[in-house]
Amino acid sequence: MKINTLFNQNACTLSFEVFPPKASGAFAAVQAATQEMAKLAPHYMSVTYGAGGGTSENTVAIASYVQHELKTTALAHLTCVSSTREQVREQLAGLKKAGIENILALRGDNPEGVSGHYKYASELIQDIAAFGDFCVGAACYPEGHTQSASQEQDLLYLKKKVDCGVSFLCTQMFFDNNVLYRFLYKAMKIGIDLPVTAGIMPITNAGQIKRMVELSGATLPPVLLSIVDRFASSPAALYQAGIAYAISQILDLLANDIRGIHLYTMNKPQVARDILGSLSEVFSCTV
Ligand code: FAD
Numbered sequence: 001m002k003i004n005t006l007f008n009q010n011a012c013t014l015s016f017e018v019f020p021p022k023a024s025g026a027f028a029a030v031q032a033a034t035q036e037m038a039k040l041a042p043h044y045m046s047v048t049y050g051a052g053g054g055t056s057e058n059t060v061a062i063a064s065y066v067q068h069e070l071k072t073t074a075l076a077h078l079t080c081v082s083s084t085r086e087q088v089r090e091q092l093a094g095l096k097k098a099g100i101e102n103i104l105a106l107r108g109d110n111p112e113g114v115s116g117h118y119k120y121a122s123e124l125i126q127d128i129a130a131f132g133d134f135c136v137g138a139a140c141y142p143e144g145h146t147q148s149a150s151q152e153q154d155l156l157y158l159k160k161k162v163d164c165g166v167s168f169l170c171t172q173m174f175f176d177n178n179v180l181y182r183f184l185y186k187a188m189k190i191g192i193d194l195p196v197t198a199g200i201m202p203i204t205n206a207g208q209i210k211r212m213v214e215l216s217g218a219t220l221p222p223v224l225l226s227i228v229d230r231f232a233s234s235p236a237a238l239y240q241a242g243i244a245y246a247i248s249q250i251l252d253l254l255a256n257d258i259r260g261i262h263l264y265t266m267n268k269p270q271v272a273r274d275i276l277g278s279l280s281e282v283f284s285c286t287v
Contacts, residue, residue, distance in 0.1 A: 010043060013197060033269050037269050081119075082113035088117075105125045122160055137166060137169065139172065141217075169197070171262075197260025
């Protein structure tokens with residue numbers, strides 16, 4: 001099913017993000033993780049794409065498994081920065097052949113492998129639209145993209161990207177809901193009125209935090225910093241505290257009628273289970 005239909009049919013969608021295996025040997029483990037997650041009945045599952053192209057075949061294979069074997073709508077990520085126009089057409093033909101109807105169109109980050117054919121995700125979105133018949137989503141950044149001069153400029157480029165043919169947006173991770181609410185207000189003021197699904201990254205171990213914050217540019221609010229400081233020495237306590245924090249973030253988002261929750265699962269079904277276990281009635285109130 002196309003994801004814009006899912007947004008039309010549900011007041012709030014629930015989606016899980018997984019990443020495909022880098023090596024073929026790990027394929028069964030990722031399949032098993034997606035199988036467990038599908039039991040939680042998300043509206044769709046998204047599968048990331050290696051900007052260097054290393055996991056591109058596995059993206060299609062896992063997305064296809066999710067869609068056809070697990071009967072869950074799949075969203076395949078696709079990056080363009082290291083691809084030629086011809087390679088993108090081949091990717092699109094491959095996705096179509098695999099029955100994938102939804103693409104998250106991204107620029108990617110690959111300073112060594114820039115092809116020169118694509119500079120921004122908006123160019124990929126135009127090519128997907130010209131290819132035809134995909135539902136296209138794009139990324140957005142509540143705190144501004146790390147390479148943007150300002151959030152205002154990033155928002156204007158986001159509006160240009162949306163106008164190229166985007167049906168929904170998925171946010172970068174954020175840890176302070178007020179950051180998202182301010183972003184949504186500013187986006188609405190410049191005419192971005194698409195469904196925006198909120199990217200939630202549960203903090204489940206101390207090692208993850210520094211890397212995540214560096215990659216995403218997301219700010220850790222003082223309350224989360226205190227939690228990490230206080231419980232970092234006990235992995236079990238930090239896991240529980242991280243899940244509790246994600247639950248409180250999601251609860252507030254649902255109470256404020258967000259259009260979608262997108263869980264960055266890091267391929268851990270237990271994380272998704274622990275979060276949804278505490279929110280099942282709340283979620284069933286919002287669909
Ligand atoms: P763009 O929308 O092209 O924006 C990139 C930068 O260029 C921004 O600073 C923007 O303000 C600026 N810009 C845009 N248009 C113009 C213009 N016309 N003129 C001047 N400046 C412009 N990466 C992966 O490799 N694989 C994945 O699977 C993946 N999944 C992701 C999923 C989500 C939800 C998110 C938020 C990110 C994901 N990323 C992934 C990371 C993403 O590739 C990077 O954040 C990348 O740096 C930007 O991608 P984009 O599509 O947002 O780029």
